[in-house]
Amino acid sequence: MDEFGKSLKVSYQLNLTTGVTxxxxxxxxxxxxxxxxxxxxxxxxxxxxxxxxxxxxxxxxxxxxxxxxxxxxxxxxxxxxxxxxxxxxxxxxxxxxxxxNTDKPDLTIKITGFQWKWKYEYLDSGIQFFSNTTTPFAQIHGSQPKDQDYLLTVDHPLVIPIHKKVRFLVTSNDVIHSWWVPDFGTKQDAIPGFIIEAWTRVNKPGTYHGRCAELCGMNHAYMPIVVEALTEKDFAAWVIQQKTGVAPPATSPAVISSEKNKALPVENKSETTSLASIMQKGQQIFNTTCAVCHQLTGEGLPPTFPALKGSPIATGPVEQHIHRVAFGKPGTAMQAFKDQLTDEEIAAVITYERNAWGNNKGDIVMPADVAAIKAKG
Amino acid sequence: MQTRIKIVVIICSIVVMSMFGFCFALVPLYSTFCKITGINTALRVNEFESQMDQTRTIRLELIANNNANLPWIFYPLKATVLVHPGALNKIIFFAKNNSKKSMTIQAIPSFAPLNAAYYFHKIQCFCFEQQTLKPGETKYMPVIFRIDSRIPYDLSTISLAYTLFDVTQKVARTAT
Amino acid sequence: MTQNHKSMLALISRWLFTTNHKDIGTLYLILSGIMFFIGGIMAMMIRIQLYRPGITFIDPNFYNQLVTLHGLIMIFGAIMPAFVGLANWMIPLMIGAPDMALPRLNNWSFWILPFAFLILLSTLFLPGAAPNFGWTMYTPLSTTYGPPSTDFLIAAIHLLGISSIIGAINIIATIINLRTPSMTYMKMPLFVWSWFITAFLLIIAMPVLAGVVTMMLFDRHFGTSFFNAAGGGDPVLYQHLFWFFGHPEVYIMILPGFGIISEIIPTFSRKKIFGYTFMVLAIASIAFLSFIVWAHHMFTTGMALSAQIIFMYTTMLIAVPTGVKVFNWVATLFRGAITFETPMLFAIAFVILFSIGGFSGLMLAVVPADYQYQDTYFVVAHFHYVLVTGALFSIMAAIYYWLPKWTGHYYNETLGQLHFWITVVAVNVTFFPMHFLGLAGMPRRIADYPLQYTDFNQIISIGAFVLGLAQIIFLYNIIRTIFYGKKATSRVWEGAQGLEWSIASPAPYHTFQT
Missing domain, CATH: 1.10.287.90 (Helix Hairpins)
Known part of the structure; x- marks a missing residue:
C-alpha cells in the first residue's frame, strides 16, 4: 500500500496485511x-x-x-x-x-499522543515536530468532494530509515491514545505519565498508514498516522535538511520554530496588508487547526470547547487573545500553538477570529505583535 | 424469613461487602506489585548492591514530558549519559515556569524497559517532592542515583522519563 | 372517583407492589424489551453516520455519546434484565418453588432499574454532553476530561449494581433453599445451574464495578488520585479493576444463555442432554477462569511480558470448557429426532454463530495477533457474535420457547420462522464484514473513516437496518400471542421435560403452593 490509488484497489481487503517488518x-x-x-x-x-x-x-x-x-x-x-x-x-x-525485545536500537523516537495529533521527537538528533491531519474541514463536512486520500494524509509524516531497528517510546499528553501502524505490526497504547517501548524494522521503503486505535475523545477518527520509510541515504539527507534548515520544502517541519520563521519566504506586502487576504489565510488555518473544536461557526461545543463567537477572549484585549493562542490554556484541550504555527499564521488566525461571525473588532494582528508577546512569555 | 434463607443472605452480603473492599484493597496491592516490578514508582529500593562495575557501561536516556500542555520549559541538561553500574551519578533537569502564575508540579518518573526501575536507586530526586516555581522562575533540579550492579546484562539502554503534572489546584484544595 | 380510576389505580398498584415472581419476571422482560429498542435505535443512528465517510448525520461528539450509551443500554438494559426476567419466571417453576425466596427484595431490585435508566438516559438532555468515553469508561478520558454528566452515569451504575446484586442473592437463596425435596443439585435443570453460577459471578463482580466507579467519583471531585499519575495513581490500574469486573460480566451475559440452549436442544431433539455432569463442570470452570483472564483486554497497554504470557495461556484455556459445551450440544442433537420450531432454529443458530464468536475469541487470545486486532472492528465483530448471536439469540429462543407457558397461547409459527430467517441473515450481513474491516485496519469507535472502508460499511449499515426492522415482527408476534393464538397444552412441546411443563398453560398466578 505505498500509494493511495493502490490502497483503494484493495478496498475489499479481507485479511490481515502481511506488512513490511x-x-x-x-x-x-x-x-x-x-x-x-x-x-x-x-x-x-x-x-x-x-x-x-x-x-x-x-x-x-x-x-x-x-x-x-x-x-x-x-x-x-x-x-x-x-x-x-x-x-x-x-x-x-x-x-x-x-x-x-527492544534491546539495542539504532534509533529512538518519542511519540506523544495529543488530542488530536501526534508529536514525534527524534531523541538522537533533536528533531521534533507535530503531525496533524491535513484533510480539509470542507471534505469532512461534505461541502467539498472527498479526495482519494481522505483521512490518510498528515502535514508532517514520521520519517524513519529502513533496515534499522527503530525504537519508539510512546506516551501521551492528555488521555490514552494508541499508536498503530498495521504494516509494522506495531500497536502501543500511549498513557499519560508513562513511556512504553515498541519497535520496528522496516524492510521496504514506502509510505505506511495507521490510525489512533484507542478512543481519545471527540476527534478520535481524525488523528491519522503516516510513516515514510526512506533508504538510509535518503534518511541521512532528510536529517541534515531538518537540522540545518537548508531549503526545507514547504511541507517539512523545522527543528526550532524561530528558524522556521526565518526560513519562510517574505510575503508580498500588498497582500499581507489587506484585511480580506489575511482573513482568507486566517480562515484556512482556522478551518484546519481550530474548527475541530471551536467549530466552523465559532460556536464551539460548550462546555468543553467554548464558543469564540462573542467570547470575552475573542472580543477583549488583543494581547490576551494572542497569549491564549500562543500559550494555550493548561489543563484543557487548548494547546500552545507558538511552536506549531508561525507568527504569521497565528496573527492571521487571530485576525480571522476577531472579525468573523459578527465579532467585527476590526483588528489586524501583525506577526510582530505575536512575536512580542511570545518573547514576553 | 426462614433461618436458612437468612444465612444465605448474610453470607452473600458478606461476600458483596468484602468484594467492594477488595476492590479498594487492590489499589495498595497494585502499587506494591508496581513497586516490585518498577512501574510508576518514586520510591527507593532499600536492599542494594553498590559494588562498582567499570567493565560495563549503561546508556541512560533522559526524557522530559509536560502533561496537559503544561506551560513550563523542562528538559534534561544532557539527553544521554553513560554510567557504570554501582557508581554514583548526578543528572540535572532544567525547569522554567513560563506561565504568569505560580505553579506547583509533581514529577512522575517512568522507565523503559519496565524492570529497569528495580535496579535504579535514587538517593535524591526532585520527584520526591512537589516543586513550586513563581512566574518566570527557573530551577536546576538534580537526581542523584546509582544503578544496581546486579542489573541484567540485557539491559544496556534505559530510558528514564519524567512527566510534569500540574498539581497547583490540588495543593490549594488540600491547603484550605 | 369513578370506577375507571379505581381499576386504573388497582392495576398500577398491582404491578408497583407485586411480589409475585411471574409478575416481576414479566416486568423485567418488558423493561428489557424497551431498552432493546432504545439501544437498537442508537445502533441505527450509529450505522447511518457510518454509512458514508464524512460527518453526514451526527457530529463526532454525539457519535461517541451514542457509542457509549448503546453499549451500556444493551448490556445493563437489554441483556441482563432479560436474563433476570427469565430467571424470575422460570427458576421457581423449574425447581418447584412457590415463589422466589425474597419476594419483597425482588420487587425492589426490579423497581430500582427504571430509575437507573431514567438517570442514564437523562444525560442525553443535560448541558454539555452525555458520557462520551465508551462503556469501558477509561480514565483519564472519563475523569479529568469527562463531561459533568459522568456523575449521573456513576449514580446510574451504582443503582444497576445494587439491583443486580439483590437479584443475584435472591436467586442463590431460592436455589439453595426452595428446591422441591427430590431435586438434588445434580438433578437441577441446566438453566437453573447456569443461573446459580451466574449469580455467584454477579455478587463477586458487581461490587468491584461499584468500587471502581466510586473511585472514579472520588478522583473527579474529592482530589484523590487512584487513576491519576500526578498523585501516584495509574490510569492502567483503572483498566485492571474495570476488567476484573468486566470479564466476569461478559460471562454473566452468556452463561444463562448456555443454560437456555441446554434446555431447548434436548426438547426438540427428544433426547436427554448429553454429558450433564460435564456441562455443569464446564459452566463452573468457565466461571472460575473468568476471574483470571481480565488482562487480555489490555494486552497493548505495555504490561510486563510475563503478565502477557500468563494471561494469554489462561485465556486460551477458556476454549476448553467452552468447546466441551459446544461438543455436548452437537452430541445431544446427534441421533435425536429433531424438529425445527422457532426456538430450536434460534438454538441451532446460537451453536453455530456463537462458535464463530468463540473462534475469533481464540484468535484474540494469541497476544502477538492481538496486537493487530486490539481496538479494531475485528473485536467489534467478535463481541457482537458472542452477544447478539449468543446472548440475544438465546433470549429470543427462550421467549419463543416459554411464551406458550406464560400466555397459554402458541405464538404464530410462520411469523416466528420469518423473524428467525430475516434475523439470522441480517445478523451475518451486519457483523461478518466487521471482521474484514478490522483486519484491514479500521479502528473501533471512529465516527469517520478513509474511503477504502466505504463498501463494507455500507453493507453493514444495510444489514443493521434489516436486523433492526425484523425485530418489529418479533414484537408483533409476542403481543399477538398474549391475546390470540392456538391454546397451548400444559406440556406445550412434545419433547419437553421438567417441572415447569407439569403445570397448566398459562401458568397459574400461584404455583407449587404448599
Whole structure:
C-alpha cells in the first residue's frame, strides 16, 4: 500500500496485511495458523451438527437414541483441544518475546499522543515536530468532494530509515491514545505519565498508514498516522535538511520554530496588508487547526470547547487573545500553538477570529505583535 | 424469613461487602506489585548492591514530558549519559515556569524497559517532592542515583522519563 | 372517583407492589424489551453516520455519546434484565418453588432499574454532553476530561449494581433453599445451574464495578488520585479493576444463555442432554477462569511480558470448557429426532454463530495477533457474535420457547420462522464484514473513516437496518400471542421435560403452593 490509488484497489481487503517488518510477518503467520486451526475445528464440529440436522430429523422418521453420556469421549474432547492450544501457545510465546525485545536500537523516537495529533521527537538528533491531519474541514463536512486520500494524509509524516531497528517510546499528553501502524505490526497504547517501548524494522521503503486505535475523545477518527520509510541515504539527507534548515520544502517541519520563521519566504506586502487576504489565510488555518473544536461557526461545543463567537477572549484585549493562542490554556484541550504555527499564521488566525461571525473588532494582528508577546512569555 | 434463607443472605452480603473492599484493597496491592516490578514508582529500593562495575557501561536516556500542555520549559541538561553500574551519578533537569502564575508540579518518573526501575536507586530526586516555581522562575533540579550492579546484562539502554503534572489546584484544595 | 380510576389505580398498584415472581419476571422482560429498542435505535443512528465517510448525520461528539450509551443500554438494559426476567419466571417453576425466596427484595431490585435508566438516559438532555468515553469508561478520558454528566452515569451504575446484586442473592437463596425435596443439585435443570453460577459471578463482580466507579467519583471531585499519575495513581490500574469486573460480566451475559440452549436442544431433539455432569463442570470452570483472564483486554497497554504470557495461556484455556459445551450440544442433537420450531432454529443458530464468536475469541487470545486486532472492528465483530448471536439469540429462543407457558397461547409459527430467517441473515450481513474491516485496519469507535472502508460499511449499515426492522415482527408476534393464538397444552412441546411443563398453560398466578 505505498500509494493511495493502490490502497483503494484493495478496498475489499479481507485479511490481515502481511506488512513490511519481521514482526508483522511473524504476526501474520500466527494469525493464519490460528485461523486454520479454527477452520479445522469448525469443519469437524459443524459437519456433525449438519449431519444431525439433515439426517436425524423427526420428519425423516428418525427415532431418538437413548445415550446421554460417554465419559471417555467427553474426556477426549476436553483433552485434545487442550493439546492443540498448548501447541499453539509455543510459537505465540516466541513471537511475543520478539515483540517485547527492544534491546539495542539504532534509533529512538518519542511519540506523544495529543488530542488530536501526534508529536514525534527524534531523541538522537533533536528533531521534533507535530503531525496533524491535513484533510480539509470542507471534505469532512461534505461541502467539498472527498479526495482519494481522505483521512490518510498528515502535514508532517514520521520519517524513519529502513533496515534499522527503530525504537519508539510512546506516551501521551492528555488521555490514552494508541499508536498503530498495521504494516509494522506495531500497536502501543500511549498513557499519560508513562513511556512504553515498541519497535520496528522496516524492510521496504514506502509510505505506511495507521490510525489512533484507542478512543481519545471527540476527534478520535481524525488523528491519522503516516510513516515514510526512506533508504538510509535518503534518511541521512532528510536529517541534515531538518537540522540545518537548508531549503526545507514547504511541507517539512523545522527543528526550532524561530528558524522556521526565518526560513519562510517574505510575503508580498500588498497582500499581507489587506484585511480580506489575511482573513482568507486566517480562515484556512482556522478551518484546519481550530474548527475541530471551536467549530466552523465559532460556536464551539460548550462546555468543553467554548464558543469564540462573542467570547470575552475573542472580543477583549488583543494581547490576551494572542497569549491564549500562543500559550494555550493548561489543563484543557487548548494547546500552545507558538511552536506549531508561525507568527504569521497565528496573527492571521487571530485576525480571522476577531472579525468573523459578527465579532467585527476590526483588528489586524501583525506577526510582530505575536512575536512580542511570545518573547514576553 | 426462614433461618436458612437468612444465612444465605448474610453470607452473600458478606461476600458483596468484602468484594467492594477488595476492590479498594487492590489499589495498595497494585502499587506494591508496581513497586516490585518498577512501574510508576518514586520510591527507593532499600536492599542494594553498590559494588562498582567499570567493565560495563549503561546508556541512560533522559526524557522530559509536560502533561496537559503544561506551560513550563523542562528538559534534561544532557539527553544521554553513560554510567557504570554501582557508581554514583548526578543528572540535572532544567525547569522554567513560563506561565504568569505560580505553579506547583509533581514529577512522575517512568522507565523503559519496565524492570529497569528495580535496579535504579535514587538517593535524591526532585520527584520526591512537589516543586513550586513563581512566574518566570527557573530551577536546576538534580537526581542523584546509582544503578544496581546486579542489573541484567540485557539491559544496556534505559530510558528514564519524567512527566510534569500540574498539581497547583490540588495543593490549594488540600491547603484550605 | 369513578370506577375507571379505581381499576386504573388497582392495576398500577398491582404491578408497583407485586411480589409475585411471574409478575416481576414479566416486568423485567418488558423493561428489557424497551431498552432493546432504545439501544437498537442508537445502533441505527450509529450505522447511518457510518454509512458514508464524512460527518453526514451526527457530529463526532454525539457519535461517541451514542457509542457509549448503546453499549451500556444493551448490556445493563437489554441483556441482563432479560436474563433476570427469565430467571424470575422460570427458576421457581423449574425447581418447584412457590415463589422466589425474597419476594419483597425482588420487587425492589426490579423497581430500582427504571430509575437507573431514567438517570442514564437523562444525560442525553443535560448541558454539555452525555458520557462520551465508551462503556469501558477509561480514565483519564472519563475523569479529568469527562463531561459533568459522568456523575449521573456513576449514580446510574451504582443503582444497576445494587439491583443486580439483590437479584443475584435472591436467586442463590431460592436455589439453595426452595428446591422441591427430590431435586438434588445434580438433578437441577441446566438453566437453573447456569443461573446459580451466574449469580455467584454477579455478587463477586458487581461490587468491584461499584468500587471502581466510586473511585472514579472520588478522583473527579474529592482530589484523590487512584487513576491519576500526578498523585501516584495509574490510569492502567483503572483498566485492571474495570476488567476484573468486566470479564466476569461478559460471562454473566452468556452463561444463562448456555443454560437456555441446554434446555431447548434436548426438547426438540427428544433426547436427554448429553454429558450433564460435564456441562455443569464446564459452566463452573468457565466461571472460575473468568476471574483470571481480565488482562487480555489490555494486552497493548505495555504490561510486563510475563503478565502477557500468563494471561494469554489462561485465556486460551477458556476454549476448553467452552468447546466441551459446544461438543455436548452437537452430541445431544446427534441421533435425536429433531424438529425445527422457532426456538430450536434460534438454538441451532446460537451453536453455530456463537462458535464463530468463540473462534475469533481464540484468535484474540494469541497476544502477538492481538496486537493487530486490539481496538479494531475485528473485536467489534467478535463481541457482537458472542452477544447478539449468543446472548440475544438465546433470549429470543427462550421467549419463543416459554411464551406458550406464560400466555397459554402458541405464538404464530410462520411469523416466528420469518423473524428467525430475516434475523439470522441480517445478523451475518451486519457483523461478518466487521471482521474484514478490522483486519484491514479500521479502528473501533471512529465516527469517520478513509474511503477504502466505504463498501463494507455500507453493507453493514444495510444489514443493521434489516436486523433492526425484523425485530418489529418479533414484537408483533409476542403481543399477538398474549391475546390470540392456538391454546397451548400444559406440556406445550412434545419433547419437553421438567417441572415447569407439569403445570397448566398459562401458568397459574400461584404455583407449587404448599
Amino acid at each position: 519481521p514482526l508483522s510477518h511473524a504476526i501474520y503467520h500466527l494469525h493464519m495458523i490460528i485461523f486454520w486451526i479454527c477452520i479445522g475445528i469448525g469443519i469437524v464440529v459443524f459437519s456433525f451438527l449438519f449431519y444431525a440436522i439433515i439426517y436425524h430429523r423427526k420428519s425423516k422418521g428418525a427415532k431418538a437414541a437413548q445415550f446421554h453420556t460417554h465419559f471417555r469421549l467427553e474426556m477426549a474432547w476436553s483433552i485434545i483441544p487442550f493439546i492443540i492450544l498448548a501447541l499453539m501457545a509455543i510459537p505465540a510465546t516466541k513471537v511475543l518475546i520478539q515483540i517485547r
